[in-house]
Amino acid sequence: MASSLAFNAPAKAVETQVLTPFTAKYKVSKGRLNLGSAKRQLSQIGENRFTFSYFSDLSLLILSDHRRETSELIIEQNQKVKPLRYLFKREGTGSDKSTTLEFTNGQVLDVEADRPIDVAKDIQWYDEVSYQLQLKLDLAAGKQEMQYYLVNHKKRDKLYHFKVVAEELLEVPAGKIETVKLQRIRDDSSDRVTEFWLAPKLGYLLVRIRQERGGSEVADAQLEQYVFNPL
Template sequence: MRTIPTLLVSLTALTHSVFAMAAPTPLTPQTAEYQVNYGDIELGKAKYHLPAAEDGIYKYRFDSDLSLLLLTDVRHVLSEFSQEGNQLLPMRYLHDRQGVGPTFTEQTAFAKEQGFIHTRYKDEKGKYPFEGDIFDPLMVQLQFRLDISTGKEVLDYKMIKSNELDEYKFRVIGKERMTIESGSYDTVKIEVVRDNNKRQTFFWMAPDLAYLPVRLTHFEKGSKQLDIKLLSYHFDETHAVPAVQTEVEEPTQPKAPKLLGTGAN
Protein backbone atom coordinates (compact mmCIF):
# COMPACT_ATOMS: atom_id res chain seq x y z
CA MET A 1 0.00 0.00 0.00
CA ARG A 2 2.94 2.34 0.63
CA THR A 3 3.91 2.01 -3.01
CA ILE A 4 0.80 3.84 -4.25
CA PRO A 5 1.37 7.08 -2.27
CA THR A 6 5.04 6.99 -3.27
CA LEU A 7 4.11 6.66 -6.94
CA LEU A 8 1.56 9.46 -6.61
CA VAL A 9 4.17 11.78 -5.08
CA SER A 10 6.66 10.89 -7.81
CA LEU A 11 4.06 11.37 -10.52
CA THR A 12 3.04 14.76 -9.09
CA ALA A 13 6.64 15.91 -8.94
CA LEU A 14 7.23 14.73 -12.51
CA THR A 15 4.06 16.46 -13.73
CA HIS A 16 5.10 19.73 -12.11
CA SER A 17 8.54 19.39 -13.67
CA VAL A 18 7.10 18.77 -17.13
CA PHE A 19 4.75 21.76 -16.91
CA ALA A 20 7.59 23.94 -15.66
CA MET A 21 9.73 22.96 -18.64
CA ALA A 22 6.81 23.46 -21.02
CA ALA A 23 6.08 27.02 -19.93
CA PRO A 24 6.75 29.31 -22.90
CA THR A 25 9.23 32.16 -22.83
CA PRO A 26 9.37 35.21 -25.12
CA LEU A 27 11.90 33.32 -27.29
CA THR A 28 10.00 30.04 -27.49
CA PRO A 29 9.21 29.28 -31.17
CA GLN A 30 5.83 30.91 -31.72
CA THR A 31 3.25 32.25 -34.13
CA ALA A 32 0.64 34.90 -33.34
CA GLU A 33 -2.04 36.27 -35.66
CA TYR A 34 -3.94 39.53 -35.08
CA GLN A 35 -7.03 41.26 -36.42
CA VAL A 36 -6.32 44.89 -37.33
CA ASN A 37 -9.20 47.39 -37.22
CA TYR A 38 -9.42 51.10 -37.98
CA GLY A 39 -12.04 52.11 -35.46
CA ASP A 40 -14.82 49.57 -36.15
CA ILE A 41 -13.67 48.86 -39.72
CA GLU A 42 -11.75 45.65 -40.36
CA LEU A 43 -8.54 46.32 -42.27
CA GLY A 44 -7.05 42.82 -42.40
CA LYS A 45 -4.67 40.59 -40.51
CA ALA A 46 -1.09 40.62 -39.31
CA LYS A 47 1.10 37.69 -38.28
CA TYR A 48 4.29 37.33 -36.24
CA HIS A 49 6.43 34.22 -36.54
CA LEU A 50 9.52 33.26 -34.53
CA PRO A 51 11.05 29.87 -35.43
CA ALA A 52 13.74 28.16 -33.39
CA ALA A 53 17.20 29.69 -33.56
CA GLU A 54 19.66 28.18 -36.05
CA ASP A 55 23.34 28.34 -35.12
CA GLY A 56 22.46 30.89 -32.47
CA ILE A 57 20.66 33.19 -34.91
CA TYR A 58 16.95 34.05 -34.60
CA LYS A 59 14.87 35.12 -37.59
CA TYR A 60 11.71 36.94 -36.51
CA ARG A 61 9.10 37.70 -39.19
CA PHE A 62 6.15 40.04 -39.47
CA ASP A 63 3.67 39.97 -42.37
CA SER A 64 0.53 42.06 -42.84
CA ASP A 65 -2.03 42.58 -45.59
CA LEU A 66 -4.37 45.50 -44.91
CA SER A 67 -6.91 47.28 -47.10
CA LEU A 68 -9.55 50.01 -46.82
CA LEU A 69 -11.70 50.60 -49.90
CA LEU A 70 -9.11 51.16 -52.67
CA LEU A 71 -6.21 51.62 -50.25
CA THR A 72 -3.84 48.70 -49.69
CA ASP A 73 -0.83 48.19 -47.46
CA VAL A 74 1.23 44.98 -47.61
CA ARG A 75 4.33 44.62 -45.47
CA HIS A 76 6.99 41.96 -44.97
CA VAL A 77 9.54 42.48 -42.22
CA LEU A 78 12.47 40.29 -41.15
CA SER A 79 14.69 40.76 -38.12
CA GLU A 80 17.82 38.68 -37.52
CA PHE A 81 19.42 38.78 -34.08
CA SER A 82 21.41 36.79 -31.54
CA GLN A 83 21.21 36.54 -27.77
CA GLU A 84 23.57 37.08 -24.85
CA GLY A 85 21.79 36.23 -21.62
CA ASN A 86 18.62 38.34 -21.53
CA GLN A 87 20.05 40.84 -24.01
CA LEU A 88 19.17 40.58 -27.71
CA LEU A 89 21.73 41.79 -30.24
CA PRO A 90 20.44 43.01 -33.62
CA MET A 91 22.20 41.88 -36.78
CA ARG A 92 20.07 42.60 -39.84
CA TYR A 93 16.68 44.19 -40.53
CA LEU A 94 14.64 44.17 -43.75
CA HIS A 95 11.30 45.95 -44.29
CA ASP A 96 9.42 45.86 -47.57
CA ARG A 97 6.24 47.90 -48.04
CA GLN A 98 3.96 47.77 -51.11
CA GLY A 99 0.49 49.06 -51.94
CA VAL A 100 -1.26 52.35 -52.59
CA GLY A 101 1.02 55.19 -51.55
CA PRO A 102 4.80 55.06 -51.15
CA THR A 103 6.43 51.72 -51.87
CA PHE A 104 9.78 51.36 -50.13
CA THR A 105 12.42 49.00 -48.82
CA GLU A 106 14.31 49.58 -45.61
CA GLN A 107 17.55 47.74 -44.83
CA THR A 108 19.70 47.97 -41.73
CA ALA A 109 22.99 46.18 -40.98
CA PHE A 110 24.22 46.22 -37.38
CA ALA A 111 28.01 45.82 -37.59
CA LYS A 112 28.83 45.70 -33.90
CA GLU A 113 32.47 44.67 -34.41
CA GLN A 114 32.99 47.69 -36.65
CA GLY A 115 31.09 49.91 -34.25
CA PHE A 116 28.63 51.17 -36.87
CA ILE A 117 25.06 50.73 -38.08
CA HIS A 118 24.49 51.04 -41.83
CA THR A 119 21.00 51.92 -43.07
CA ARG A 120 19.21 52.37 -46.36
CA TYR A 121 15.67 53.74 -46.52
CA LYS A 122 13.88 54.88 -49.70
CA ASP A 123 17.26 54.86 -51.51
CA GLU A 124 18.79 57.14 -48.88
CA LYS A 125 21.76 55.83 -46.92
CA GLY A 126 22.65 56.48 -43.31
CA LYS A 127 25.38 55.58 -40.83
CA TYR A 128 25.21 55.63 -37.05
CA PRO A 129 27.59 54.60 -34.26
CA PHE A 130 26.76 51.28 -32.64
CA GLU A 131 26.72 52.45 -29.03
CA GLY A 132 25.00 50.89 -26.03
CA ASP A 133 21.83 48.82 -26.30
CA ILE A 134 20.08 49.47 -29.58
CA PHE A 135 17.40 47.56 -31.49
CA ASP A 136 15.46 47.35 -34.70
CA PRO A 137 11.68 48.08 -34.69
CA LEU A 138 10.71 44.38 -34.74
CA MET A 139 12.98 42.51 -32.36
CA VAL A 140 12.62 45.26 -29.76
CA GLN A 141 9.20 43.75 -29.05
CA LEU A 142 10.87 40.53 -27.88
CA GLN A 143 13.41 42.44 -25.80
CA PHE A 144 10.53 44.28 -24.14
CA ARG A 145 8.82 40.98 -23.32
CA LEU A 146 12.05 39.57 -21.88
CA ASP A 147 12.59 42.65 -19.74
CA ILE A 148 9.09 42.84 -18.31
CA SER A 149 9.08 39.09 -17.62
CA THR A 150 12.23 39.50 -15.47
CA GLY A 151 10.82 42.47 -13.58
CA LYS A 152 12.88 45.20 -15.20
CA GLU A 153 11.49 48.62 -14.27
CA VAL A 154 13.27 50.94 -16.71
CA LEU A 155 11.50 50.29 -20.01
CA ASP A 156 13.43 52.58 -22.35
CA TYR A 157 14.56 51.49 -25.81
CA LYS A 158 16.54 53.07 -28.63
CA MET A 159 16.09 51.81 -32.16
CA ILE A 160 17.00 52.63 -35.73
CA LYS A 161 13.86 53.29 -37.78
CA SER A 162 13.46 54.98 -41.19
CA ASN A 163 17.08 56.20 -41.14
CA GLU A 164 16.53 57.86 -37.78
CA LEU A 165 17.39 57.11 -34.18
CA ASP A 166 14.13 56.79 -32.22
CA GLU A 167 13.52 56.35 -28.52
CA TYR A 168 10.48 54.63 -27.02
CA LYS A 169 9.57 54.67 -23.35
CA PHE A 170 6.86 52.67 -21.59
CA ARG A 171 5.24 52.54 -18.20
CA VAL A 172 3.25 49.84 -16.45
CA ILE A 173 -0.27 50.90 -15.51
CA GLY A 174 -1.34 47.71 -13.73
CA LYS A 175 -3.02 44.38 -14.23
CA GLU A 176 -6.35 44.06 -16.01
CA ARG A 177 -8.64 41.27 -17.18
CA MET A 178 -9.02 41.52 -20.95
CA THR A 179 -11.81 39.71 -22.79
CA ILE A 180 -11.76 39.66 -26.58
CA GLU A 181 -13.10 37.32 -29.25
CA SER A 182 -10.26 34.80 -28.89
CA GLY A 183 -10.62 34.44 -25.12
CA SER A 184 -10.27 36.02 -21.70
CA TYR A 185 -6.80 36.82 -20.37
CA ASP A 186 -5.15 38.15 -17.24
CA THR A 187 -2.91 40.90 -18.55
CA VAL A 188 -0.53 43.69 -17.66
CA LYS A 189 -1.57 47.03 -19.17
CA ILE A 190 1.22 49.17 -20.65
CA GLU A 191 1.22 52.75 -21.94
CA VAL A 192 3.62 54.39 -24.38
CA VAL A 193 5.06 57.46 -22.67
CA ARG A 194 4.75 60.65 -24.73
CA ASP A 195 5.22 64.34 -24.00
CA ASN A 196 1.58 65.21 -24.79
CA ASN A 197 -1.89 63.63 -24.88
CA LYS A 198 -2.58 64.13 -28.59
CA ARG A 199 -1.62 60.51 -29.17
CA GLN A 200 -2.09 57.64 -26.76
CA THR A 201 -1.16 54.00 -27.20
CA PHE A 202 -2.04 51.20 -24.79
CA PHE A 203 -1.41 47.48 -25.01
CA TRP A 204 -2.17 44.47 -22.85
CA MET A 205 0.30 41.60 -22.40
CA ALA A 206 -0.50 38.16 -21.00
CA PRO A 207 2.13 36.82 -18.53
CA ASP A 208 0.88 33.25 -19.00
CA LEU A 209 1.64 33.57 -22.71
CA ALA A 210 5.20 34.78 -22.12
CA TYR A 211 3.90 38.35 -22.20
CA LEU A 212 2.49 38.01 -25.68
CA PRO A 213 0.43 41.13 -26.51
CA VAL A 214 -3.27 40.31 -26.72
CA ARG A 215 -4.54 43.79 -27.62
CA LEU A 216 -3.31 47.22 -28.70
CA THR A 217 -5.32 50.41 -29.07
CA HIS A 218 -4.11 53.72 -30.45
CA PHE A 219 -5.90 57.05 -30.05
CA GLU A 220 -5.44 60.32 -31.94
CA LYS A 221 -6.88 63.34 -30.13
CA GLY A 222 -9.13 61.08 -28.07
CA SER A 223 -10.53 59.15 -31.05
CA LYS A 224 -9.69 55.46 -31.44
CA GLN A 225 -7.72 54.93 -34.64
CA LEU A 226 -6.28 51.43 -34.39
CA ASP A 227 -7.55 48.41 -32.50
CA ILE A 228 -5.43 45.27 -32.84
CA LYS A 229 -6.60 42.05 -31.17
CA LEU A 230 -5.08 38.58 -30.86
CA LEU A 231 -6.86 35.97 -32.99
CA SER A 232 -4.72 32.87 -32.43
CA TYR A 233 -1.35 31.82 -31.07
CA HIS A 234 0.90 28.77 -31.08
CA PHE A 235 4.07 27.96 -29.18
CA ASP A 236 6.69 25.37 -30.20
CA GLU A 237 5.10 25.37 -33.68
CA THR A 238 3.39 22.05 -32.93
CA HIS A 239 0.28 22.79 -30.90
CA ALA A 240 -1.90 25.66 -29.80
CA VAL A 241 -1.37 26.86 -26.25
CA PRO A 242 -4.60 26.47 -24.24
CA ALA A 243 -6.19 29.80 -23.33
CA VAL A 244 -6.13 29.07 -19.60
CA GLN A 245 -5.16 32.11 -17.56
CA THR A 246 -4.18 32.46 -13.91
CA GLU A 247 -3.96 35.44 -11.63
CA VAL A 248 -0.70 37.35 -11.82
CA GLU A 249 1.00 39.45 -9.20
CA GLU A 250 0.66 43.20 -9.44
CA PRO A 251 3.73 44.40 -11.36
CA THR A 252 5.90 47.10 -9.92
CA GLN A 253 4.91 50.43 -11.38
CA PRO A 254 7.96 52.49 -12.26
CA LYS A 255 7.78 56.25 -12.28
CA ALA A 256 7.12 57.71 -15.70
CA PRO A 257 10.57 58.42 -17.16
CA LYS A 258 11.36 61.79 -18.62
CA LEU A 259 11.42 61.93 -22.37
CA LEU A 260 14.68 62.73 -24.06
CA GLY A 261 15.01 64.95 -27.06
CA THR A 262 14.20 62.29 -29.67
CA GLY A 263 10.80 61.48 -28.11
CA ALA A 264 8.61 58.47 -28.85
CA ASN A 265 6.63 57.96 -32.04
Protein backbone atom coordinates in the same frame (compact mmCIF):
# COMPACT_ATOMS: atom_id res chain seq x y z
CA MET B 1 -8.17 20.42 -39.64
CA ALA B 2 -5.03 19.49 -37.71
CA SER B 3 -3.55 22.93 -38.34
CA SER B 4 -6.55 24.79 -36.95
CA LEU B 5 -6.67 22.55 -33.89
CA ALA B 6 -3.06 23.43 -33.11
CA PHE B 7 -3.94 27.04 -32.44
CA ASN B 8 -4.80 28.24 -28.95
CA ALA B 9 -3.10 25.22 -27.36
CA PRO B 10 -3.42 25.33 -23.56
CA ALA B 11 -0.51 27.07 -21.86
CA LYS B 12 0.28 23.91 -19.88
CA ALA B 13 0.89 21.95 -23.08
CA VAL B 14 4.15 23.77 -23.81
CA GLU B 15 6.75 25.68 -21.87
CA THR B 16 5.68 29.18 -22.86
CA GLN B 17 8.77 31.21 -22.12
CA VAL B 18 9.58 34.47 -23.88
CA LEU B 19 11.88 32.67 -26.33
CA THR B 20 9.50 29.81 -27.12
CA PRO B 21 8.89 30.06 -30.90
CA PHE B 22 5.32 30.99 -31.79
CA THR B 23 2.92 32.22 -34.44
CA ALA B 24 0.13 34.63 -33.47
CA LYS B 25 -2.63 36.08 -35.63
CA TYR B 26 -4.55 39.30 -34.97
CA LYS B 27 -7.74 40.96 -36.13
CA VAL B 28 -7.18 44.65 -36.86
CA SER B 29 -10.06 47.13 -36.67
CA LYS B 30 -10.89 50.81 -36.36
CA GLY B 31 -14.09 51.21 -34.39
CA ARG B 32 -16.60 48.99 -36.19
CA LEU B 33 -14.53 48.85 -39.38
CA ASN B 34 -12.51 45.72 -40.10
CA LEU B 35 -9.12 46.80 -41.47
CA GLY B 36 -7.63 43.36 -42.02
CA SER B 37 -5.17 41.08 -40.26
CA ALA B 38 -1.67 40.93 -38.83
CA LYS B 39 0.71 38.18 -37.78
CA ARG B 40 3.72 37.95 -35.47
CA GLN B 41 6.17 35.09 -35.58
CA LEU B 42 9.24 34.08 -33.59
CA SER B 43 11.41 31.35 -35.11
CA GLN B 44 14.65 29.84 -33.86
CA ILE B 45 17.21 29.34 -36.65
CA GLY B 46 20.29 28.34 -34.65
CA GLU B 47 21.83 28.32 -31.20
CA ASN B 48 20.74 31.60 -29.57
CA ARG B 49 19.78 32.85 -33.04
CA PHE B 50 16.22 33.85 -33.98
CA THR B 51 14.09 35.69 -36.49
CA PHE B 52 11.25 37.84 -35.21
CA SER B 53 8.75 38.91 -37.86
CA TYR B 54 5.65 41.05 -38.32
CA PHE B 55 3.25 40.86 -41.26
CA SER B 56 0.14 42.95 -41.93
CA ASP B 57 -2.47 43.05 -44.68
CA LEU B 58 -4.72 46.07 -44.20
CA SER B 59 -7.21 47.92 -46.36
CA LEU B 60 -9.78 50.71 -46.04
CA LEU B 61 -12.07 51.45 -48.99
CA ILE B 62 -9.70 51.75 -51.99
CA LEU B 63 -6.55 52.08 -49.86
CA SER B 64 -4.31 49.12 -49.14
CA ASP B 65 -1.16 48.55 -47.09
CA HIS B 66 0.83 45.31 -46.97
CA ARG B 67 3.92 45.16 -44.74
CA ARG B 68 6.59 42.69 -43.76
CA GLU B 69 9.27 43.32 -41.16
CA THR B 70 11.86 40.76 -40.09
CA SER B 71 14.69 41.08 -37.62
CA GLU B 72 17.44 38.46 -37.51
CA LEU B 73 19.00 38.54 -34.05
CA ILE B 74 20.97 36.73 -31.40
CA ILE B 75 20.19 36.39 -27.70
CA GLU B 76 23.03 36.77 -25.22
CA GLN B 77 22.67 34.93 -21.88
CA ASN B 78 18.94 34.45 -22.56
CA GLN B 79 18.24 38.09 -21.74
CA LYS B 80 19.92 40.51 -24.15
CA VAL B 81 18.74 41.00 -27.75
CA LYS B 82 21.39 41.88 -30.33
CA PRO B 83 19.90 42.65 -33.77
CA LEU B 84 21.98 41.63 -36.78
CA ARG B 85 19.87 42.43 -39.82
CA TYR B 86 16.48 44.11 -40.31
CA LEU B 87 14.34 43.98 -43.44
CA PHE B 88 11.27 46.12 -44.11
CA LYS B 89 9.04 45.97 -47.17
CA ARG B 90 5.82 47.86 -47.80
CA GLU B 91 3.49 47.54 -50.80
CA GLY B 92 0.05 48.94 -51.57
CA THR B 93 -1.51 52.30 -52.32
CA GLY B 94 1.18 54.86 -53.06
CA SER B 95 4.88 54.19 -53.41
CA ASP B 96 6.36 50.83 -52.48
CA LYS B 97 9.17 51.06 -49.93
CA SER B 98 11.92 48.82 -48.61
CA THR B 99 14.72 49.15 -46.07
CA THR B 100 17.57 46.87 -45.05
CA LEU B 101 19.70 47.64 -42.00
CA GLU B 102 22.71 45.80 -40.60
CA PHE B 103 23.92 46.14 -37.02
CA THR B 104 27.62 45.53 -36.44
CA ASN B 105 30.44 46.88 -34.27
CA GLY B 106 28.23 49.57 -32.76
CA GLN B 107 27.20 50.84 -36.19
CA VAL B 108 23.91 50.72 -38.08
CA LEU B 109 24.48 50.28 -41.81
CA ASP B 110 22.03 51.43 -44.47
CA VAL B 111 22.51 48.51 -46.88
CA GLU B 112 20.80 50.14 -49.89
CA ALA B 113 22.99 53.23 -49.67
CA ASP B 114 26.03 51.22 -48.49
CA ARG B 115 26.85 53.69 -45.75
CA PRO B 116 26.50 53.92 -41.96
CA ILE B 117 23.65 55.88 -40.42
CA ASP B 118 24.84 58.75 -38.24
CA VAL B 119 24.09 57.44 -34.75
CA ALA B 120 26.09 57.23 -31.53
CA LYS B 121 28.28 54.13 -31.25
CA ASP B 122 28.06 53.80 -27.46
CA ILE B 123 24.31 53.02 -27.47
CA GLN B 124 22.55 49.68 -27.90
CA TRP B 125 20.47 50.19 -31.04
CA TYR B 126 17.42 48.15 -32.01
CA ASP B 127 15.17 48.01 -35.04
CA GLU B 128 11.38 48.29 -35.01
CA VAL B 129 10.92 44.57 -34.34
CA SER B 130 13.87 43.49 -32.18
CA TYR B 131 13.12 46.03 -29.42
CA GLN B 132 9.74 44.33 -28.93
CA LEU B 133 11.45 41.06 -28.06
CA GLN B 134 13.78 42.88 -25.67
CA LEU B 135 10.72 44.46 -24.03
CA LYS B 136 9.24 40.98 -23.43
CA LEU B 137 12.48 39.78 -21.86
CA ASP B 138 12.65 42.88 -19.67
CA LEU B 139 9.09 42.37 -18.47
CA ALA B 140 9.89 38.75 -17.63
CA ALA B 141 12.86 40.06 -15.60
CA GLY B 142 10.49 42.21 -13.54
CA LYS B 143 11.10 45.64 -15.06
CA GLN B 144 8.24 48.13 -14.87
CA GLU B 145 9.66 50.92 -17.03
CA MET B 146 11.85 50.56 -20.13
CA GLN B 147 13.56 52.71 -22.76
CA TYR B 148 14.92 51.61 -26.13
CA TYR B 149 16.92 53.43 -28.78
CA LEU B 150 16.10 52.29 -32.27
CA VAL B 151 16.52 53.09 -35.96
CA ASN B 152 13.19 52.83 -37.77
CA HIS B 153 12.39 51.85 -41.35
CA LYS B 154 12.71 55.50 -42.37
CA LYS B 155 16.32 55.30 -41.15
CA ARG B 156 15.67 57.76 -38.33
CA ASP B 157 16.77 57.29 -34.73
CA LYS B 158 14.04 57.16 -32.09
CA LEU B 159 13.73 56.73 -28.33
CA TYR B 160 10.80 54.58 -27.19
CA HIS B 161 9.74 54.78 -23.54
CA PHE B 162 7.26 52.33 -21.98
CA LYS B 163 5.71 51.91 -18.55
CA VAL B 164 3.56 49.19 -16.97
CA VAL B 165 0.32 50.85 -15.87
CA ALA B 166 -2.06 48.02 -14.88
CA GLU B 167 -2.92 44.33 -14.74
CA GLU B 168 -6.08 43.35 -16.59
CA LEU B 169 -8.11 40.27 -17.46
CA LEU B 170 -8.70 40.96 -21.14
CA GLU B 171 -11.30 39.35 -23.41
CA VAL B 172 -10.22 39.13 -27.06
CA PRO B 173 -11.24 36.80 -29.92
CA ALA B 174 -8.70 34.23 -28.62
CA GLY B 175 -10.46 34.16 -25.23
CA LYS B 176 -10.02 35.62 -21.75
CA ILE B 177 -6.35 36.20 -20.97
CA GLU B 178 -4.53 37.68 -17.96
CA THR B 179 -2.38 40.57 -19.11
CA VAL B 180 -0.16 43.41 -18.04
CA LYS B 181 -0.96 46.74 -19.67
CA LEU B 182 1.77 49.07 -20.90
CA GLN B 183 1.61 52.57 -22.28
CA ARG B 184 4.11 54.30 -24.49
CA ILE B 185 5.25 57.49 -22.79
CA ARG B 186 5.46 60.49 -25.12
CA ASP B 187 6.11 64.17 -24.46
CA ASP B 188 3.23 66.28 -23.18
CA SER B 189 2.58 67.90 -26.57
CA SER B 190 1.69 64.61 -28.29
CA ASP B 191 -1.98 63.80 -28.91
CA ARG B 192 -1.22 60.13 -29.63
CA VAL B 193 -1.85 57.25 -27.24
CA THR B 194 -0.44 53.74 -27.72
CA GLU B 195 -1.39 50.95 -25.31
CA PHE B 196 -0.16 47.34 -25.20
CA TRP B 197 -1.47 44.27 -23.36
CA LEU B 198 0.87 41.28 -22.95
CA ALA B 199 0.26 37.89 -21.32
CA PRO B 200 2.83 36.84 -18.67
CA LYS B 201 1.62 33.21 -18.66
CA LEU B 202 2.08 33.04 -22.44
CA GLY B 203 5.68 34.24 -22.47
CA TYR B 204 4.51 37.86 -22.62
CA LEU B 205 2.77 37.26 -25.92
CA LEU B 206 1.21 40.44 -27.32
CA VAL B 207 -2.56 40.17 -26.81
CA ARG B 208 -3.69 43.59 -27.92
CA ILE B 209 -2.31 46.90 -29.17
CA ARG B 210 -4.47 49.98 -29.49
CA GLN B 211 -3.62 53.41 -30.92
CA GLU B 212 -5.52 56.66 -30.90
CA ARG B 213 -4.80 60.19 -32.05
CA GLY B 214 -6.58 63.32 -30.96
CA GLY B 215 -9.07 61.23 -28.98
CA SER B 216 -10.06 59.11 -32.02
CA GLU B 217 -9.12 55.48 -32.49
CA VAL B 218 -6.59 54.80 -35.24
CA ALA B 219 -6.29 51.02 -34.97
CA ASP B 220 -6.97 48.17 -32.57
CA ALA B 221 -5.28 44.78 -33.07
CA GLN B 222 -6.60 41.89 -30.97
CA LEU B 223 -5.27 38.33 -30.69
CA GLU B 224 -7.34 35.78 -32.62
CA GLN B 225 -5.18 32.65 -32.65
CA TYR B 226 -1.79 31.53 -31.38
CA VAL B 227 0.36 28.43 -31.33
CA PHE B 228 3.71 27.72 -29.65
CA ASN B 229 6.33 25.57 -31.35
CA PRO B 230 8.96 24.50 -28.82
CA LEU B 231 12.02 22.80 -30.31
